[in-house]
Amino acid sequence: MESVVGLLQLIINGAATGCIYGLIALGFVLIYKATEMVNFAQGEIMMLGGFAAYTFVGIFGMNYWVGSGLAVLATAAFGYLLDAVVLRRVIGQPQFAVVMLTLGLAFIFRAGAGIAWGYDSVAFVTPFTNSIVRFGDTLVLGADNLSIIFGTLVLCGVLYLFFSRTRLGIAMQASSQNQLAAYYMGIPVRRVFSLIWAISAGVAAVAAILLVPVQMVDVNSGIVGFKAFAAAVLGGFGSIPGALVGGVVVGVVEQLAGFYLPTGFQEVTSNIVLLAVLILRPQGLFGQVIRKRV
Amino acid sequence: MIAPFKVSYRQDLLLAKTPAAKASYAVLLVALAVIPLVMGEFYVGELGGLFIFAIAGVGLMLLTGYTGLVSLGHAAFLGIGAYAHAIMLAQGLPFLISLPLAGVITAAFGVAIGVPTLRMSGLYLAISTLAFGSIIGTVLQKWDALTGGFDGFPVRTPTILGWKIQGAIGTYYTSLIVLVLVIWLALNILRAPLGRAMVAIRDSEISAQSMGINLAVTKSIAFGVSAGITGLAGGLYAHYVRHLAPDSFDILLSIQLVTIVFIGGLGSIHGAIFGAVFMRLLPQAIAMVRDDLPFGLGRTPGLEPSLFGLILVLVIMFEPGGINGRWMKLKHWCKSFPLHRRAASRRQKSYAKSERLR
Numbered sequence: 263m264e265s266v267v268g269l270l271q272l273i274i275n276g277a278a279t280g281c282i283y284g285l286i287a288l289g290f291v292l293i294y295k296a297t298e299m300v301n302f303a304q305g306e307i308m309m310l311g312g313f314a315a316y317t318f319v320g321i322f323g324m325n326y327w328v329g330s331g332l333a334v335l336a337t338a339a340f341g342y343l344l345d346a347v348v349l350r351r352v353i354g355q356p357q358f359a360v361v362m363l364t365l366g367l368a369f370i371f372r373a374g375a376g377i378a379w380g381y382d383s384v385a386f387v388t389p390f391t392n393s394i395v396r397f398g399d400t401l402v403l404g405a406d407n408l409s410i411i412f413g414t415l416v417l418c419g420v421l422y423l424f425f426s427r428t429r430l431g432i433a434m435q436a437s438s439q440n441q442l443a444a445y446y447m448g449i450p451v452r453r454v455f456s457l458i459w460a461i462s463a464g465v466a467a468v469a470a471i472l473l474v475p476v477q478m479v480d481v482n483s484g485i486v487g488f489k490a491f492a493a494a495v496l497g498g499f500g501s502i503p504g505a506l507v508g509g510v511v512v513g514v515v516e517q518l519a520g521f522y523l524p525t526g527f528q529e530v531t532s533n534i535v536l537l538a539v540l541i542l543r544p545q546g547l548f549g550q551v552i553r554k555r556v
Numbered sequence: 557m558i559a560p561f562k563v564s565y566r567q568d569l570l571l572a573k574t575p576a577a578k579a580s581y582a583v584l585l586v587a588l589a590v591i592p593l594v595m596g597e598f599y600v601g602e603l604g605g606l607f608i609f610a611i612a613g614v615g616l617m618l619l620t621g622y623t624g625l626v627s628l629g630h631a632a633f634l635g636i637g638a639y640a641h642a643i644m645l646a647q648g649l650p651f652l653i654s655l656p657l658a659g660v661i662t663a664a665f666g667v668a669i670g671v672p673t674l675r676m677s678g679l680y681l682a683i684s685t686l687a688f689g690s691i692i693g694t695v696l697q698k699w700d701a702l703t704g705g706f707d708g709f710p711v712r713t714p715t716i717l718g719w720k721i722q723g724a725i726g727t728y729y730t731s732l733i734v735l736v737l738v739i740w741l742a743l744n745i746l747r748a749p750l751g752r753a754m755v756a757i758r759d760s761e762i763s764a765q766s767m768g769i770n771l772a773v774t775k776s777i778a779f780g781v782s783a784g785i786t787g788l789a790g791g792l793y794a795h796y797v798r799h800l801a802p803d804s805f806d807i808l809l810s811i812q813l814v815t816i817v818f819i820g821g822l823g824s825i826h827g828a829i830f831g832a833v834f835m836r837l838l839p840q841a842i843a844m845v846r847d848d849l850p851f852g853l854g855r856t857p858g859l860e861p862s863l864f865g866l867i868l869v870l871v872i873m874f875e876p877g878g879i880n881g882r883w884m885k886l887k888h889w890c891k892s893f894p895l896h897r898r899a900a901s902r903r904q905k906s907y908a909k910s911e912r913l914r
Contacts, residue, residue: 300679351873358626361682362818363872365811369865488690488807491683499679526698533687540684541672 267401272517278407278476280513281414283532285469286490287497287505288421289462295500296438296458298357299349302364304466305487306371311337311467312479313379320386334467341463345456368484376481383478391475406475413472417465418506434458489516492536498546507547511535569747571740588732592725601724601796606836607731608792611738613816613828615785618742620814621822622751623778624758626682629669629689630813633783635696635805637662637790639703642711642800651714655734658791659784666783670776689810696802709800731792738785742825745781754778758823786813808861815864819871821878830879838863 289304301307314336318329348367352360390409396402425431437444437454444451470479477483493512497504512532520528539546562568572578592600612634620626641658645651669688673681696703703709713722720726745751753774756764765771794800812835820831839860875882889896 294679300682348869348873355872355876356624357679358620358682359818359872359876361626361628361679362814363869366865366868366872369861370869373859373862373865488686491686495680495683526694530691530694533691536687537672537684537691540680544680 270401271403272521273514274403274411275407276514276517277510278410278513279517280493280510281410281506282469282473282486282509283490283493283512284506284509285414285417285465285472286487287494287509288502289466290490290494291497291500291502291505292458292462292465294494295502296434297349297353297455299360300357300364301462302361302487303368303371303484304462304490305484306368306375307337307341307463307484308466308470308486309479309481309484310340310371310375311463312470312474312483313375313384314467315471315474316379316384316386316479319388320384326388330471333471334464337467338460338464342456342460344463345459349459350452350456368487372481372484379481381481383480385474385478388475404476409475410472413468414506417468421461421465421502430454430457489532492532492539495536496539496546498548501546501548504546504548571743571747585736592728597724600728602836602840604724604728604731605796606832607728607735608789608796609813609816609835610829610832611731611735611792612786612789612813613820613832614735614738614742614825615782615789616813616817617820617822617825617828618745618754618785619778619782620817621824621827622746622758623754623775623782625775625778626814627685627782628682628807628810628814629685629687629692630783630786631805631807631809632689632692633662633666633786634790634793634809634813635692635802636665637787638794638800638805639696639709639790640787641791642709642794643702645712645714651716654714655788655791659788662787662790663780663784665787667776667780670779670783671772673779674772674775686807686810690807693803693806696805703800703802706802708802711794711798711800714795727792727795730795734788734792738788739825742785746825750774750777812864815868818868819878821880821883822876824880826883827878827880830883834879838867 286304286308289307290301293299293301293304311333315330315333318324318332319326322329324332344367348363349360352363388406390405393405394402395405395408425435433444433449434454434457436447437449437451438458441451444454470483473483489512490509493509494505495508496511497506497508512535515535516528516531519531567573572581591603612630615633616627616630637658640661641654644654644657649657669685673684697705699705713720746755753764753769756767756769757771757774761771797804816831816835817828818831819834820829821827842860842863871878877884
């Protein structure tokens with residue numbers, strides 16, 4: 263019985279970490295589906311979101327909810343500007359030029375955050391810090407992990423409603439599927455793309471804020487972005503539910519590998535999962551195979 | 557752009573296209589050969605390091621610039637080459653056997669990672685090489701029995717025919733010789749059917765395939781050759797640092813290597829050399845002005861990677877041809893002076909092209 267509870271705790275902790283991977287992967291997928299760009303700076307945008315929340319809540323002493331909301335908005339605005347000022351100019355260049363461009367941006371963001379907020383890890387008190395929730399007698403879970411899972415579910419619900427019910431959401435889907443047709447229908451495709459970048463940056467900021475009770479924010483927390491690749495690829499890079507499921511799977515597998523396998527395996531688990539998926543099932547769990555007609 | 561009028565097919569196969577180019581390469585080679593006699597040990601050492609990065613740059617250029625496959629894991633090949641060479645030297649193999657063997661071993665790794673990734677292109681390839689690089693990096697750190705873990709691995713001073721390769725001058729001359737050989741190899745590959753096939757794959761896989769090019773074979777060879785050359789650079793790098801540390805072959809180094817190729821200019825061997833020169837000069841330049849910068853900016857940690865990032869962003873946005881492209885434009889401007897026309901170097905307007913189907 264003890265071991266079952268322990269296993270359950272491991273899985274829930276893994277799922278919580280996985281939700282963070284999933285949210286970052288969601289950011290990749292949104293941008294990739296729409297513009298075919300892959301944003302290697304997604305992890306760094308998440309880091310900036312975390313620092314923004316720290317500024318509002320930790321330094322200015324705002325209420326947690328107000329400060330977090332402002333941080334998400336600020337990060338989303340940053341994402342919008344990023345696309346409007348930088349990424350829009352490289353449309354038409356080969357895909358790996360964009361990959362390198364976003365990698366360059368990642369370095370700049372890291373140094374910028376270091377100059378603005380310093381190189382020490384920071385954190386602030388949230389309603390979920392250091393509190394636990396008991397289920398029955400034996401199962402004890404941290405409120406922080408549960409808040410991550412719950413927050414992810416709520417965010418996904420909101421995004422689902424946004425994309426399926428609102429005019430703007432449907433316009434975004436249309437521009438992702440066929441740019442030219444969307445132009446003909448009168449959709450301002452360029453602005454829509456910038457808004458997609460804004461949503462993706464906002465989602466990253468939410469992930470950062472949910473992560474705060476578990477892990478402190480520092481300049482290098484963008485590294486998580488590389489693990490989120492595994493999640494996105496596992497889900498099929500282009501499938502939104504796939505990204506979340508992929509994230510949870512990677513998180514749980516990583517947690518179990520850390521517990522049952524010798525040291526060193528936990529760090530490379532996500533990479534091994536990634537390579538295995540790419541070799542065995544390149545289209546991922548939910549991806550679709552497209553063939554070119556000549 | 558500007559090329560001499562072609563009057564025969566032979567002309568297309570020449571290594572140096574014009575007599576002037578031939579002369580300037582000869583002058584450069586002689587100058588490089590006498591530099592250690594006149595310059596201080598520090599500069600000779602730095603130039604040796606530059607040559608090593610130029611070798612790796614040429615290796616990556618064959619893959620990224622000519623075959624169109626981007627690799628974000630080339631630091632792993634550098635690491636494999638460095639450790640293979642150092643371990644074989646420690647086992648008592650002579651330098652002249654160990655270095656080429658290190659290249660062959662690395663090439664085998666290159667084919668091994670190349671084969672499963674053949675079906676991928678662009679994005680997926682970048683991500684999977686990134687994953688491969690970080691797995692190899694972790695293996696180098698954790699496999700203490702082979703690599704000595706975080707204690708590092710001392711590199712033995714080798715001898716060639718009784719001549720000890722030591723100090724800055726030894727590394728300088730060995731790296732220079734290997735660099736010249738590698739450039740010669742690369743140029744020969746590029747004017748052979750293999751090189752033409754690589755360029756065809758870069759420009760369009762579908763049309764290359766319909767011209768009868770075996771995509772899988774050509775891509776694996778490109779991966780193998782590129783990894784092998786990078787492995788040679790790794791072997792020399794082992795002598796350059798003299799003591800291998802497992803954490804020096806990380807993602808940052810991979811990205812630096814790709815940056816060499818991008819900043820130098822994709823699709824030209826000159827570009828790989830220019831990129832390596834830039835990559836090695838920038839830290840020196842930063843070190844020189846560090847104390848004169850206002851607001852203590854020079855003391856900021858992470859200044860160097862962020863400058864690399866900034867320059868990378870600016871190059872991709874405003875000069876996709878890199879340093880080499882800028883150099884060609886300058887040359888063209890000088891040649892056609894005063895008849896230069898702005899339109900000659902204006903980029904064509906381009907639109908989003910889907911790479912989901914290639």
